[in-house]
Amino acid sequence: MESGTKTFGKLISRVLFLAVPLAGFGAGLGPEVQTLLNGRCAGCHGGPAPSAGLRLDRRPGSPVVIAGDSSASRLMQRVTAETNRMPPAGPPLSVADIERLRAWIDAGAPWPEIQPAAIASNAPADPALLKALSEPGEAALIARRGQRLARVPKPAGPGDIDAYILARSPQGRLGTPCDDSTFIRRVYLDVIGVIPTIAEAREFASDTTSGKRERLIDRLLARHEDYAANWRPFWEDALASVAYNSLGGIPTNGDFRDWISRNFRDNRPYDLMVAELLDPAMPGHPASTVKFGDRTRVISFIRNDSQPAALMSAANTGQVFLGMRLKCASCHDHMENAAWPQSRFLAFAGLFAGRDMEQIRCERSLQRTIPASFPFPLSGAPSTVPVDARERAHYAATLLTDPANPRFAQTIVNRLWKRYLGLGLHEPADDFREDRQAVHPELLEWLAYDLMEHGFDLKHTIRRILNSRTYQAAYDAKLAGSSFPSPQLRRLTAEQFLDSARVAVSQRFDPRLRLYQDESSSALSRSLGRPAMRNEVSTARPADVAVVQALELLNGGDLHHLIYSGDWIEQTARERDDGAKIEALYWAVLTRAPSADELALGVRSLGELAKAGATALQREIAWMDDAIPESARTVTKKEFRPWEWIEDPAAHGKAHRHAGDGEHGFELADPPLRIDPGDTLYSEVWLDPRKPPTEIGLTLTDGVRTYDVSWNGARLPSPGVWRRLEATAEQLGAAARAVNGARFRQTGGVAHWDRLGVRKKRLDPRAAPLGDMAWALMNSPEFHYVQ
């Protein structure tokens, strides 16, 4: 304990030494206290959802800290309390730290303030940068990258992740390495977003050759499509990607789905990818236009059709690519970040708006225009900003992605670190501040440089992180919320959870079934944290669940069906003895063997559950019967025919009649019809014996894709009697899709149709006990979090 405190003391003095010079603070304790609060408290009391609404990543107010009165301050009471002491995890604060806090509060709780950074630079412009500015395109940017990086000093230091971590580890060591099964689950989820199958996990476990972890990392990173699929939801959230250019008349940022997939599948250099997103002069720039009344608007990540849209676009760019939260500086000076007066933000926004911004403070114009300028000092940058809007956007994108702007690379490596270890090197990851230290500033600086040196190859940095001992350390609950050497628990995203659940119960990975491709929103996907709509930029999903969401996991039909209808669950339930079932289930769900206690609990539970009994269950969902679904609309395109409903006693009500070639159908049904793997689509049909058609068919659609099935020749049902036609989800290729339209096709003849729906896969009562066990394991914290 004693030595631990000493190390920590040493650490603090080193932080002080390394800290950026800070102007204008009085008592010298502020930065130390900041470091202490950031390291031990801000993990929970910070970030997008600070615990108890209390933030300790900035100067806390009364009653938490009452300046000049430490004994009345809640902070002191909580860190010294006998019960419910803070921090809740890890060792209590040392006596020295507590005294430091006390002295700080009694000295009036000074908080370092910083001066706004110099905005313009007087140095002569760098020819390499000028060239990139005058020649839009990828080649110029690539050439610029190397030349400009050569002017950036290479960070001193060990050049190895673990060495940086070790140097600042309060424990004076790295974390304990995790075992193979923890590693394989972690790395599968982190790289491709699904858990491994039993076979994959066992194969890895039985491999005794050295370097197997490194090889696995390489193998997974080489699965380009799956890797891109795992990234897509993050970037859809971050870019506020919406499949439509307009929502009820509101312009959106547009649809980036394919653009994201392509960039990550090809592992596009990150600087080029971002330049392309921001710069209309780049050939692959994702944008489209849409008409609103008489006006044509450009739909893109940067929108400048109105003052609010331009401010929002600039703020979003700052947040996502420069780790700066600037929204509140769009109306007035930043309330908590003195480095960002409103004018600095407006100068930044002017780069993207294509015009200098008028200063409007809290809805009142100050009759002043702020000239656009890049907000960070950038050596060699020309200080004159182009007037032309397109040139200006090119200027902005080029400077933003310039290697001499360290914030750009630091923001993304920090996001990578947070993605794989649960906490950023700098927190909050969207709010870099000059007045707040990263926990590992040298590591952050080096990782950023290293990324640039390797051509902004994200996989390079990811490979470095995943191969580090720090990433491969075991989770340690005692270190929860504190920084390293232990990774944090990370909640699976909705996509990771559902895709993994499918793998667990079927022991098959089918990329076509992955959730990210489903544009509909369900109670289940929202419960798991997937937003219904990406109408605001967001870089974090909810870290927790509440009762409404938990109810969906407890009783929701979608998850229930997914688990209990799993092929592998049924097969295992039939074939093995109870001990073997539990053994296999732990491998399937949690990617590890059960302990002796877990095995005993599992076997006992299977016995109890078998006694509780279950019945065979088969459900049919009739989508259409005697009328098209309530909210649906008839397809009225000109090649389509109207619905012709006739009374047909043999159909138990109405039937829709079709004579001759063509199709009729409905679209836009809501809620959509969900089709799970194993489901069977059915519809009933009667063919006129006097004039039978030569072919009939059904097409389902989700508005974008279509799924067809046809019957002709010998496969046609016999005429003159009502027959049920069936097609499995797999035959249609519509498994794990939600469809909202159907069309009935026909060649010649006369047919009557009725009733369209799906028959859910029958739930086998013999599989119920193992299904219950699978449900329990899949809803345990170990499954919902990456450990």
Place this chain on the structure above:
Amino acid sequence: MSNEMDRRRFFATTLGAGAKLAAATASPPATADSVVWIWLPGGIAQTDTWDPKSHTPYRAGMRGSEVLGTCESIHTAADGVRIGSGLESIAEVMDRGCILRSLTSETKFGAVHLKAQHYMNTGYLFPAGVKAPGIGAVVGRTLGRRDRGIPAYIYIGRDIDTSDEEKQFIGEYIGPGFYGPEHAPFMIPDPGSGLATLAAAAGMSRERLELRQRILLRASALQPGVKDSPQAALWLRNMEEARAMMDSPVKAAFDYHSQERPETLRAYQPAIGPEQVRDKTYYYGHRFGHGLLLARRLVERGARFIQVEYQYGPFKGFDMHEHGRDRMMEMKRQIDRPIAQLIRDLDERGLLRRTLVVIATEFGRTIASGRAAGREADGFAENHTGEDLTIDTESMYGFHGHFSSSNAMLFFGGGFRQGLAYGRTADRHPMTVVEKPVSIVDAHATIYRALGIPPDTHYVTEGRPFHATKDGKGVPVADLLV
């Protein structure tokens, strides 16, 4: 047994704490404990409902400016307060309500319903930069639960499984916004079928469910590493709370078919059914009416904030761009009896004193500016008088233009004054507010005032405070309150 004990102890500790906090922040004493927010999106023609002018019957070739009202106005139980015909039941309870006729928005929304709905539901213009919480989430988070077994924010009458992008958008702004899942509404799409997840999935017996839950807790307690994490503790607590919800008063509230008298059930039925409306594919009257009955039962059991919606659909329901007279009458006859019955029931039970019932829509309506209504450029319809429009078919007769400049909102009980119409709009087009204008932010502040929530109540996100009313500056309208 011990499970049950744990559950009780859990509720006593965690939920009790929320209540204490609320008491500490409620500086002016509250006059209401519960809210039923009746949300009628689409944009209601105030001229045919809560703010009638003269009745100007249809005449082929009449000027748009001549259309001042498509129905007669009727007396109400409140002296001197008249409302549009078709609302006879509500007229009978108007002595318990208060009409705000001078609600106005400085932002003109033109054709865009969703932005106006976002504004009315959150008090913030879209985009707000962060996901803004709906008013129910603000109330739920600030005041917490009234009854420990009933979620603080319940939302009735909106589909949740959807591939419709507008519905997805709406799902966000009625939600918790940046507050996070803990403050999400408890969504009940259809009161008739209850909330499916309050009952075990098909085929699960109660016995198996209990057993499975026990296995979840036991297996979780054995999980190496994770079991000691703060996340695991919270996770399991929520799973336990969800399980407890299955036995809660919320669930009992759904059993209205067997527990309410047939005449009560009938009283919450709309006067017209789906077969009697023009567009037979769009009818939520029964769902809406029973939603109000369910809301009453939930208020009786201790709910805090319940929003009941007549589900919005573009060009459907109250969003009328043709046949305005006839469709308005259809909609009025769908909402009239259930709303009046809710007021009566709450009053008879002595609950109206501390329950605030609000009726709101996103904007009012005016005469259309052209034949193809609903495509006005931003702000266009706000100033015109209809002088240039010739009404040459009956389908054009009605209030088909969006009008952000004036709107009406109703309040019943909960400390609002009763039997009153507040504010005045012009009697001729454009029918803008001419007396005592009230902004939407101030209307929200007034509702918050009744609940004892200061308008500058805020929660921090992205390093800045986000207030219950914009910048914390909403000012309650004292004249609306007792």
